[in-house]
Amino acid sequence: MKFASTVRSLAFAAAAGWLALSAPAQAVAAPQASITHQTAPTQYVDAAGVKLAYRRFGKPGGVPLVMFQHFVGNMDSWDPKITDGFAREREVILFDNAGVAASQGEVPATVEGMAGHAIALIDALNVKQADLLGFSLGSLVAQQVALQRPDLARRVILVGSGPRGGEGMASLTPEFLDMLKKPHDPADELLLDVFFTPSAASQQAGRAFLSRLRARQTQRDPDVNDKVAPAQIAAFAAWGAPRADAAAYLKQIRQPVLVISGSRDLVHYTVNSFTLQQNLPNAQLIIYPDSNHGAIYQYPDLFLAQARLFLNQP
């Protein structure tokens, strides 16, 4: 399949640069009273035989929020404004799935495989019940965890997501491929195209987001290696392959779900979030204006407020 090899080379190129956030250190982080996104140490746990990297911080005692990362992303790819926002009232657990960044093992070529590692990690951390927040590829993994382990997954937030067999999900979208082809310098400015719209307001929010992403000074997570993109693309393709009654599995995800999308998501088309809401038994959908795949990074305060309403509902 010609598509796969084209995408592979593109994705390699993009992935190599995506996380090369070696911006000159402008300031040493000020001493902090408590652990935050910027200071949480990377830790390791043996998860069913695979050493996985994670960071855990925030207010302990309640149900932690486990966050599932996007295509070729690592723990530094989360917006500190959002992770620290959640951490003010709950524990937050970030992690690299198998074979990604600081984690050992092989990247599975299926979402189910990734879900298996994630479940092993949560079990290994002795977390009995968690809320899940999955973004993009991570949202597919979070769906699978919710499906397989209803005892473990209490509530689920799916951002920039879509159902199995969703529209345009059997391959990377043409718009996303065009973004990957376009040169970006510094490389992380790719995210201005992938996560934001061309509007002035969205681009301004994107630049603020990038500066937040670049802020961590110590123990940054390593870039993903060149095996990550092809395996993750294979997982996308298997998930997105059209098939009869592709969305039927959603009826089995009975947890409360909050689905979030940008109004013009060009990575996972917005209509896929509508399809999720319409097929999940208990889902709320929020679509933000003038936004693309990174809608929650464009409206972090609004998203945090709405996510808290959802997570804290009686």
Added chain:
Amino acid sequence: MKFASTVRSLAFAAAAGWLALSAPAQAVAAPQASITHQTAPTQYVDAAGVKLAYRRFGKPGGVPLVMFQHFVGNMDSWDPKITDGFAREREVILFDNAGVAASQGEVPATVEGMAGHAIALIDALNVKQADLLGFSLGSLVAQQVALQRPDLARRVILVGSGPRGGEGMASLTPEFLDMLKKPHDPADELLLDVFFTPSAASQQAGRAFLSRLRARQTQRDPDVNDKVAPAQIAAFAAWGAPRADAAAYLKQIRQPVLVISGSRDLVHYTVNSFTLQQNLPNAQLIIYPDSNHGAIYQYPDLFLAQARLFLNQP
């Protein structure tokens, strides 16, 4: 057209009962420290030559919220939990459009005509800028006011709404017609079908809603007369008539808009709210789980919290 006469007789029958909320007075309202939904007196204003009924209460000083009512509804058809919820931090203005309930004049057979009366009322009250909340038919009128008077309409909340030429909007939907045909005793239990889903949780929320609707003891708004339903149905039909590029007008509504829908809205199909969001330049969409046309009455606390986030955004 056979449809029109069938609908007319059905709608007459339904409308006659819809607002017959003459439940036995169970308790006299306790004395209240301040004016609320249940105690706000009906007032009258000359609005460009037509005497219109309104109620105005809540915390004065900011931008008031003007609320646009649904098909054959009057001022008592609003949920006190929602009106009083808003009134805690802003002024709320309820009104009967021309020819409806306590208002004089003729019911216009077009949404534009209804918008003209609403604008006249707001101007007559010397309100220079307002937020608009329109529900169902009222949401069409609110769109038209926002379009015609951008100086007046600051932010807009559209509940159970749809665009011109929307799917299934050229006539009452078959599902809605079936609900109108079914006998209900007491008559206001029609709303359990129209506003809620068959699920136990939704029906329970519906009964709580009905008891809130019935709570006002004094100076209840009169039922609508038999001219209201046919004229309002004509307005629906003109709005919903399919035409080329029917949604193009939405590009001209530049105010921030919050679109709210139930997951299975059988009066204005849920997809119409998605279409609104996708075509309005600056719209957020929220769809609630397991809900029908009265989604905001099923989740009043969540709706209030989200509406406040929207109305109070910087």
